[in-house]
Amino acid sequence: MESILITGAAGHVGFALTQKFFKEGWQVFATCLPQDRTPAFNDFAEQSQGRVRIFELDITDAKNISSVAAALKDQPIDILFNVAGLTVTGDLVFGQTDYEMWDKHFAINTKGPMRMCEAFAPHVIASKRKVMMTISSRMGSKPNYGHVGYRATKSAVSQVMFQVGIALKDKGVIAAACHPGWVQTKNNGNKGALTPDQSAAMLYQVVTSLRPEDTCKFFDPDGTTLPLVTQQTQPKPYAMT
Numbered sequence: 093m094e095s096i097l098i099t100g101a102a103g104h105v106g107f108a109l110t111q112k113f114f115k116e117g118w119q120v121f122a123t124c125l126p127q128d129r130t131p132a133f134n135d136f137a138e139q140s141q142g143r144v145r146i147f148e149l150d151i152t153d154a155k156n157i158s159s160v161a162a163a164l165k166d167q168p169i170d171i172l173f174n175v176a177g178l179t180v181t182g183d184l185v186f187g188q189t190d191y192e193m194w195d196k197h198f199a200i201n202t203k204g205p206m207r208m209c210e211a212f213a214p215h216v217i218a219s220k221r222k223v224m225m226t227i228s229s230r231m232g233s234k235p236n237y238g239h240v241g242y243r244a245t246k247s248a249v250s251q252v253m254f255q256v257g258i259a260l261k262d263k264g265v266i267a268a269a270c271h272p273g274w275v276q277t278k279n280n281g282n283k284g285a286l287t288p289d290q291s292a293a294m295l296y297q298v299v300t301s302l303r304p305e306d307t308c309k310f311f312d313p314d315g316t317t318l319p320l321v322t323q324q325t326q327p328k329p330y331a332m333t
């Protein structure tokens with residue numbers, strides 16, 4: 093049976109993905125913060141006959157990550173799906189940046205997925221599919237104003253996945269980033285264009301259709317790609333006068 097590990101699995105998109113992969117017959121390792129183990133989440137796992145196993149996991153906590161990785165030692169994981177994230181929005185008030193919040197944002201949105209990729213690389217490499225996917229956001233590449241911390245962390249995590257893809261290419265790992273669409277959640281007052289279930293269905297299609305040549309790419313939920321990096325890899329030969 094194919095298996096997936098999902099972070100932030102009790103969140104809007106995370107829980108929808110957990111349900112979708114379960115419905116499609118996968119073994120799901122559903123990880124979430126301890127306080128997010130709601131009765132509904134527990135009940136879902138209990139009724140899954142062992143196909144949804146919950147692990148308490150804070151992706152900013154290196155020891156916690158190691159202990160979950162150790163508990164799943166020798167378990168191949170076909171897809172590591174980094175879904176957990178922090179969304180704090182608001183306009184930049186120049187001169188009044190909240191750097192503590194910024195640190196928290198980077199710890200969760202950027203360093204968390206990197207930690208997960210490093211800790212679970214052996215599990216993914218031992219699997220058939222060998223996929224690492226992280227939910228980034230279009231907001232990390234759109235040229236709009238505001239939400240500076242969120243945008244910066246999402247731009248950065250797209251770049252992280254590009255780097256992971258290069259680092260693990262010779263091991264056959266496909267590492268990519270994706271945008272989930274504008275999804276109805278409590279963070280946006282349920283104003284999104286997609287329900288969590290619609291987003292999960294689209295992301296399921298994207299992540300289960302990845303081929304080796306898709307590594308290092310950034311996907312929209314409809315499967316098209318978004319710009320991640322410039323195609324120019326060599327220093328530009330500037331004309332000197």
Ligand SMILES: NC(=O)c1ccc[n+]([C@@H]2O[C@H](COP(=O)([O-])OP(=O)(O)OC[C@H]3O[C@@H](n4cnc5c(N)ncnc54)[C@H](OP(=O)(O)O)[C@@H]3O)[C@@H](O)[C@H]2O)c1
Nearest residue numbers: 100102103104105150151152175176177227229274275277
């Ligand atoms: N909704 C959208 O329109 C949209 C658009 C672009 C990108 N995204 C991204 O999509 C992903 C899913 O977001 P969502 O919309 O489903 O929001 P969500 O319901 O808030 O899901 C995020 C989940 O991550 C968890 N989390 C936060 N910090 C964590 C940590 N340190 N360790 C483990 N889990 C942690 C949250 O727990 P708590 O609730 O307890 O904090 C929550 O369950 C996020 O990465 C988000 O940035 C969403």
